[in-house]
Amino acid sequence: MITAEDRARAADLLAAFVAAGATRVETELLQPAGTLLDLYGEDIRARAFTTQDPLAGEAMLRPDFTVPVVQAHMSGGADPARYCYMGEVFRRQEIDEGRPREYLQVGYEVFDRADPAATDAEVFDLLHRALAPWDPIPALGDLGLLIAAVDGLTTSDKRRAALRRHIWRPVRFRRLMERFAGQTTTPAKRAALLARLATEDAAALIDAAGPAVGLRDGEEIAARLAALAEDVTTPPLSRTEAEVIDALLGMETPLSHALSPIRDLAVDLPGLDVAADRLEARAEALDRRGHAPHTLPFAPARGRSAMEYYDGFTFTLSARGRPDLPALATGGRYDALTAVLGQGRSIPAVGGVIRPGLLGGLT
């Protein structure tokens, strides 16, 4: 349950964010389900409470603030803008009944085109200072590196797009990497189909398979068959490039020691250089704010399977000596989300939230 102390603590945190120059915003508790489903897919149903409005249709109890805050900003916010908010979020708990179904979040979000490294550092520093009395353990990540590596792979656009689509789904990403690297065998049925396609007309094969039922029509099936035939002729990913991806996924090191190996990886995959520049600029910006890179644990893939789809910097601040607790604060950069919700417009964005309800039991 949210206690009076939690609310008081949340109000203090919010006051600190206002003092840092943020505008306080409110969002609705009932969010249209369609937007969230489009963003997160069907999985959100396992994590959010869905309810029915007789006129507006399906709605969800706000599972997080990021989406409505971004929506509000994209429909006419100032540029640049800094927002803060405080309120309840609701999460279904199917796995661990001990976890709360409703709790407070206090958040800070920055929409600013000027200097991404500086704004990354600004958000991390602000949340870190807010939690300083609890001496939290920081942990950083950067999904921009993984995305840049995928974009830099020497392979077809289709393969790169497939990997990009599954950056946030480790199981599927791994399967795709194995297939594209030629480590899996083509099922006999597929091999037979491909052999027939080489000599027979795709449309005739489709017609022979059965009546056309459903919305997905013959043209779409033919288009995918063509894509399959093309994919067979695509050479496997080079071992070197696949190893770069593996190295990024497995890397765990203080931030100060991350840059040099990543520059080495960029020799094999030049696309990484731009992301490495961003990482370097961010490390410097953090250092300027008093967070020495050798004190910051870093793993590029951190935050990858979080619900929020971060596509750059990510961070958590965790309770010391309490690995059983969720992170006290989480945050990251989500430039792509603003494009998805911005109907053609986009703006670089970074933010984070604190869960004041976790602080009460800590000393």
Next chain:
Amino acid sequence: MIRLGVPSKGRLMEKTFEWFGKRGVTLSRTGSDREYAGHVEGADIALVLLSAGEIPRELALGHIHLGVTGSDLVREKLTRWATRVETVTQMGFGHADLILAVPKVWIDVDTLDDLDAVAAQFRANHGHRLRIATKYHRLVREFLREHGVADYRIVDSQGATEGTVLNHTAEMIADITSTGETLRANHLKVLDDGLIHASQATLFRSRAASWSKSQTETFDALADRLRNG
């Protein structure tokens, strides 16, 4: 006395009666066919006749000590089912597979890998996610999450699920199939790796029900007879 929940009608009920009978426990309905009351001979057990779909919930609430129902229903209706009920024994009938099926004409789709790729293509072409009609929302969602399939959407279908593709209310289905005939009649085929759960009638024990010493003894004696039957 312990309370045993059994499906109240149809083949599942008949088979259950038969199964217990072979193991020396005679179950019978009392009164007319329409009355949901029953009787057990040969053990200190009260028979509770319920719809198979209600048995998982009654077990989870501890209203019944034991219950017979499909393992698919327990997995679908109970979160963390294994912490709430215990499998006493599988009963060897009521076999039904929960599977994913797509139109036969999708000759480019045999596996979950294909399905995932097609879901992306479909969403790009049609502006909405590929719809899967099913009544097994949780099982389907968990299965697809585990395998990293994205860009689909579940649409609820409580009956005649195979017809949804023909009616353009879904692109594919997830449903129970025992023979596959209905699938073929509706021009659908099962994905090669699309078996979500192989269900059968199962005797479950409630972890939530109160178990007194005498009830536990009754259960232990019964369980020996049932498992060794």
